[in-house]
Amino acid sequence: xPPTLADTATTIQSIxxxxxxxxSLAMFLAAVIHVALVAxxxxxxxxxxxxxxxxxxxxxxxxxxxxxxxxxxxxLQAIADGGKLxxxxxxxxxxxxxxxxxVAPYVVVVSSLAxxxxxxxxxxxxxxxxxxxxxxxxAVMSLEVIGVILAGYASGSKWxxxxxxxxxxxxxxxxxxxxICVVIPIITAGSLNLNEIGGLQSGHLGNWIIFHxxxxxxxxxxxFVCATAxxxxxxxxxxxxxxxxxxxxxxxxxxxxxxxxxxxxxxxMFAVCGIAVLLFLGGWHTGIPGLDGILDGPRYGSDAxxxxxxxxxxxxxxxxxxxxxxVCVQIWVRWTLPRLRIDQVMMTCLKYLVPISCVLFLGAVxxxxxxxxxxxxxxxxxxxxxxxxxxxxxxSIPGPADxxxxxxxxxxxxxx
Amino acid sequence: xxxxxxxxxxxxxxxxxxxxxxxxxDIVRMAFSLIISLGSTAGLxxxxxxxxxxxxxxxxxxxxxxxxxIFGVMLTASGPFRRIQMSSGETFVGAAVGLLFFSVIAFxxxxxxxxxxxxxxxxVAEATNDETGNTSRAIGLRLVxxxxxxxxxxxxxxxxxxxxxxxxxxxxxxxxxxxxxxxYLARAKRQETSEAAGGDA
Amino acid sequence: xxxxxxNYLLIGxxxxxxxVVCMATKRNGIAVLMGVELVLNGANVNFVAFSRHxxxxxxxxxxxxxxxxxxxxxxxxxxAIALNFYNNYQTIDVDRGDxxxx
Numbered sequence: 001x002p003p004t005l006a007d008t009a010t011t012i013q014s015i016x017x018x019x020x021x022x023x024s025l026a027m028f029l030a031a032v033i034h035v036a037l038v039a040x041x042x043x044x045x046x047x048x049x050x051x052x053x054x055x056x057x058x059x060x061x062x063x064x065x066x067x068x069x070x071x072x073x074x075x076l077q078a079i080a081d082g083g084k085l086x087x088x089x090x091x092x093x094x095x096x097x098x099x100x101x102x103v104a105p106y107v108v109v110v111s112s113l114a115x116x117x118x119x120x121x122x123x124x125x126x127x128x129x130x131x132x133x134x135x136x137x138x139a140v141m142s143l144e145v146i147g148v149i150l151a152g153y154a155s156g157s158k159w160x161x162x163x164x165x166x167x168x169x170x171x172x173x174x175x176x177x178x179x180i181c182v183v184i185p186i187i188t189a190g191s192l193n194l195n196e197i198g199g200l201q202s203g204h205l206g207n208w209i210i211f212h213x214x215x216x217x218x219x220x221x222x223x224f225v226c227a228t229a230x231x232x233x234x235x236x237x238x239x240x241x242x243x244x245x246x247x248x249x250x251x252x253x254x255x256x257x258x259x260x261x262x263x264x265x266x267x268x269m270f271a272v273c274g275i276a277v278l279l280f281l282g283g284w285h286t287g288i289p290g291l292d293g294i295l296d297g298p299r300y301g302s303d304a305x306x307x308x309x310x311x312x313x314x315x316x317x318x319x320x321x322x323x324x325x326x327v328c329v330q331i332w333v334r335w336t337l338p339r340l341r342i343d344q345v346m347m348t349c350l351k352y353l354v355p356i357s358c359v360l361f362l363g364a365v366x367x368x369x370x371x372x373x374x375x376x377x378x379x380x381x382x383x384x385x386x387x388x389x390x391x392x393x394x395x396s397i398p399g400p401a402d403x404x405x406x407x408x409x410x411x412x413x414x415x416x
Numbered sequence: 417x418x419x420x421x422x423x424x425x426x427x428x429x430x431x432x433x434x435x436x437x438x439x440x441x442d443i444v445r446m447a448f449s450l451i452i453s454l455g456s457t458a459g460l461x462x463x464x465x466x467x468x469x470x471x472x473x474x475x476x477x478x479x480x481x482x483x484x485x486i487f488g489v490m491l492t493a494s495g496p497f498r499r500i501q502m503s504s505g506e507t508f509v510g511a512a513v514g515l516l517f518f519s520v521i522a523f524x525x526x527x528x529x530x531x532x533x534x535x536x537x538x539x540v541a542e543a544t545n546d547e548t549g550n551t552s553r554a555i556g557l558r559l560v561x562x563x564x565x566x567x568x569x570x571x572x573x574x575x576x577x578x579x580x581x582x583x584x585x586x587x588x589x590x591x592x593x594x595x596x597x598x599x600y601l602a603r604a605k606r607q608e609t610s611e612a613a614g615g616d617a
Numbered sequence: 618x619x620x621x622x623x624n625y626l627l628i629g630x631x632x633x634x635x636x637v638v639c640m641a642t643k644r645n646g647i648a649v650l651m652g653v654e655l656v657l658n659g660a661n662v663n664f665v666a667f668s669r670h671x672x673x674x675x676x677x678x679x680x681x682x683x684x685x686x687x688x689x690x691x692x693x694x695x696x697a698i699a700l701n702f703y704n705n706y707q708t709i710d711v712d713r714g715d716x717x718x719x
Contacts, residue, residue, distance in 0.1 A: 024421075100448060132552045142479030146451055149486050153444055160446040168487045172480065192552065324515065427628045430662075434655050436633035443645055450651050453632065457658055460628065464669040469685075473661075476685050481654065481692045486648050488696045492709040506642055509681070514638035521630040530622045554675055555682070578650045580679055587686055594690040601697035 038127050042100050045270035046263050048324070053266075054400060060335045081259075088255035088280045095156030098251060104154060105253070105260035107147030112264035115271045116138045120195045122284045133194045134186070137275065138179065141230075145171040148232075148239060151261070152249035163248025166342055169240035170229060173346060174236075177353040178226035184364045185209040185217040185279040194275075198283025207288040210280040213371075220280040222357050224326070226412040227272035229349070231265060234334035237275040238342050271407035273326035274319070281322050286313030423463055429456035439513070447486050466545050469554040559584045625666035633659030637706040646709045655674065657688045 025117060051066070054077060058065025066074035092101055118137035120126035130136060145167060146370050152164015188209050189197040201207050210220045229236035240248030250261060340348070433453025440446045455478050461470035558579040636655030643649055654681040668677025703709050 103448075117427070117479065130467060132468055132471050134553075135475065137466070139471045139475035139479060142475055143455075145479070146484055146486070149483065149490075150444075150448060153486075153490060165487070165490050168483055168490070172483055172487070175480070208571065421666060422658045427624065431628055431631040434632040434659075435659045437648075437651055438639045438642070438653060443648060446648055446651060450654065453655065454658055457632070460625065460662060461665050464625070464665045466665045466681075467677045469661075469665055469681050472682055472685050476689050477654075477658075477666065481689045484621065484692055484696055485654070488650075488699055490669040491701045492647060507672070510638050510642040513641070514634050517637065518630060521634065522627060525623055525626040525630060530626075536633060551675065552676060553695065555679060556678055558675060561687060583683060587683060591690055594694055598693045601694070601701055 008385040010333060020143050034127065036169060038116050039113060041119075041121060042113045042267050043263070043326075045320075045327075046266040047082075049234065049266045049327055049331070050078040050081060051323075052261065052328065052335075054416050056328060056331045057335045060332070069298055082258060084106060085259040086256050086329070089120045090255045090257065091252070093156055093252050097154040097156065098210055100154035101252070102155075102257070104151035105257040105264075106145045107150065108264040109146065109147075109260045111140055111143035112271065114143075115268065116279045118194060119274050120198055120278065120283070121274075122312040124195065125312055125316060126195050128312045129193065129195050132192050134182065134192045134197070134275070134279075137194070137271070138182065141271060142171070142175060144264065144268060147264075148261075151253070152239075154158050155249070155252040157252050159245045159247070159251045160249050163239045163241075163245050163251070166241075167232060167249065169342075170232070170236065170345055170349075173349040174226050174229040174353075177222060177349060177357040178230060178252050180354075180357040181219045181223035181226065182275070182279065183211075184216055184361060187364050188216060194278050198285075201282040202285045202292040204289040204292075205282075208285075210282065213364065215360045215367060216280065219360045219364070220276065222353060222360065223280070224276060226327075226349075226353060227276060228330055228333065229345070231269045231272060231330070233265075233269065233330050235337040235411060237334075237339060238345055241339055243339070265386050269327050269330055271321055273323040275328070276326055277319060277322045281295050284312075284319040286318055419463060422450060426456040426463065428452070430460060438510075443489050444486075447482070450485075451478060451482055453483055454482065468555050532594035581587070621665055622670040625670075629659045629662035629666065630660070631640070632656075632662060635659075644710045644712050646702060646711045647696075649711060650695050650699065654688060654692065657684055660684065677710060 053076070055065040066077040068074065068078045069080045092098055113136050117127040117131040118140070120129070120133075120267050124131070148167045150172075152160045152167065153164075155161070171364065185197065189200050191197055191200075197209075201209060205211060211214050212215065212284045232239050238248075242248075245251070250258060253261065279329060312357070425491055433449045433451075433456060436448050437453065438451030440494050454473065458473040458478065459472045461467075461473060558581070560581060632655050636652045636657075636659060639651050639652030639655060641652075643652065661684050664677040664681040664684070666677075668674060668681075699709065702711075702714060706713055
């Protein structure tokens with residue numbers, strides 16, 4: 001079991017405890033540090049992609065994008081945007097339902113931030129490593145829609161109401177094919193723990209789950225479409241369709257509440273792309289057999305911790321690069337494809353994506369059976385890395401007989 | 417220590433949200449209050465070592481059922497129906513009956529000696545044979561009908577063989593029937609309104 | 618007080634009673650639905666609390682899972698009924714659905 005951020009927090013807690021002589025205060029401070037770390041991982045991609053969106057959209061539209069702020073590439077643009085938005089007046093319309101209007105952005109941002117608790121950025125670089133990490137992450141991310149609906153309803157504006165209703169219909173529908181597509185790599189990996197799923201895909205490129213079987217390959221694209229829709233990105237951004245609904249649920253918002261919605265949108269783009277990378281694209285692994293072997297290999301000696309940390313940092317770079325690439329594809333799609341109509345959006349989901357994902361799911365279930373006739377476990381011959389280990393079978397689940405006496409080492413991190 | 421603090425936070429939010437649903441008059445605020453209540457219940461489930469149930473609560477209940485409910489609110493709560501006032505007499509009777517009912521349950525709960533049932537020396541986390549305290553694997557095994565009971569070691573003497581496979585299958589068929597039924601009801605509705613109100617939004 | 622079984626049962630009781638009162642007093646059809654959800658959830662809290670603190674074991678958690686799933690199904694059907702009611706009566710006030718009264 002690699003050291004997780006949760007362990008780090010426990011370490012911080014024990015250090016602080018010796019220093020402060022107070023368990024609750026130490027626990028509180030450790031929690032604050034822990035949350036600050038996750039919030040950093042939450043804010044970093046959002047800041048980068050707000051800038052990237054402007055640059056990429058500029059290039060696609062044959063212009064330069066922001067150039068004046070922050071030197072050559074305008075890299076301070078995101079911070080300048082933030083500064084501008086904070087200065088704006090925090091308006092609440094008279095027709096709005098004040099408390100709900102004010103609380104809606106927080107619901108969106110908190111659910112998006114909470115999703116980052118379950119996202120491993122590298123081997124063990126995960127805030128809370130749970131057996132149901134992926135399930136919980138999807139659950140938390142599905143709460144984002146509530147904030148959007150509340151924003152739409154509490155604004156007291158017809159445009160906002162339409163935006164909120166569209167969002168509700170769209171999210172409830174697109175969650176179905178998205179969840180089914182997420183299950184397909186789980187069948188292959190035999191685990192819901194995102195850290196484990198990522199760890200399984202070391203070794204050569206064929207170990208990535210997307211290349212495991214043709215159904216996984218197709219499931220990745222279906223998942224990506226659904227993920228784009230679940231972040232309400234174009235061509236599925238019906239909730240804020242500015243050509244019809246002014247700005248949809250965002251119409252009445254200004255200042256930092258408005259910026260919260262955008263922070264959450266870019267962060268959840270990164271989160272869904274992170275899930276895609278972990279489930280299909282090898283997680284933090286490079287896909288180069290020798291390199292992965294070195295990075296994952298056991299380390300001994302006094303400086304083993306440092307080397308593990310460096311390997312994890314490299315893994316973080318790989319993971320971040322892959323996820324960023326997918327986010328850039330989402331940006332590219334947004335500035336290339338026209339927006340769909342709401343009935344087209346619903347039809348795409350219910351008439352095409354749901355049946356396709358169901359067929360893919362069935363195929364993925366039958367695939368190991370079909371392969372077993374040819375006597376192989378993958379189509380790529382002998383798997384390498386951790387996948388070479390036999391997959392979990394029902395009879396290999398530890399019973400009470402082979403239960404280790406140290407079974408009570410629960411890390412107590414099951415809180416949300 | 418921290419568990420207790422978290423328990424009180426979640427308990428107050430869950431109970432307060434539930435009471436808010438009763439007290440508030442605006443249907444949208446009621447819905448939000450319900451979200452708070454059910455979301456905090458998920459937090460309580462985490463504190464009770466039921467991580468899978470908590471995640472299901474968040475995913476199915478809060479993220480699915482309540483979104484559907486709010487959708488219904490938005491479709492029906494136009495103008496006058498957003499607030500339907502009760503008369504003060506009704507409010508009083510409701511409050512009185514509610515308090516009475518609650519006190520009956522509360523006295524029963526406090527009166528019974530639960531310690532005789534207390535098995536906290538063998539919490540679920542230990543019973544699932546999982547060093548991380550995760551319950552998902554044990555629950556999954558039971559749902560597909562593998563006699564996980566013998567593994568868990570609690571009901572070894574009863575000799576149950578099927579686990580929860582039959583209820584699981586019944587529920588899946590039930591869901592299918594509900595899916596068809598709800599689709600049928602929604603379909604009939606749309607045909608009626610197509611000329612009156614120009615279809616649903 | 619410790620976060621013991623009694624406390625969880627009391628929270629469950631608060632939710633249950635709130636739900637019952639909500640079902641009985643509210644006239645908005647959707648609000649009645651919310652009451653049903655609260656009742657089911659109060660029962661769920663009890664199930665999971667018993668699962669943690671008594672010999673019920675995982676059975677309590679599994680029953681609560683079934684409750685969650687059935688509540689979702691119930692909400693879908695009830696919502697479809699409520700919407701049909703709204704279409705037929707142009708109101709969501711359940712007291713107005715008295716056509717069958719003799």
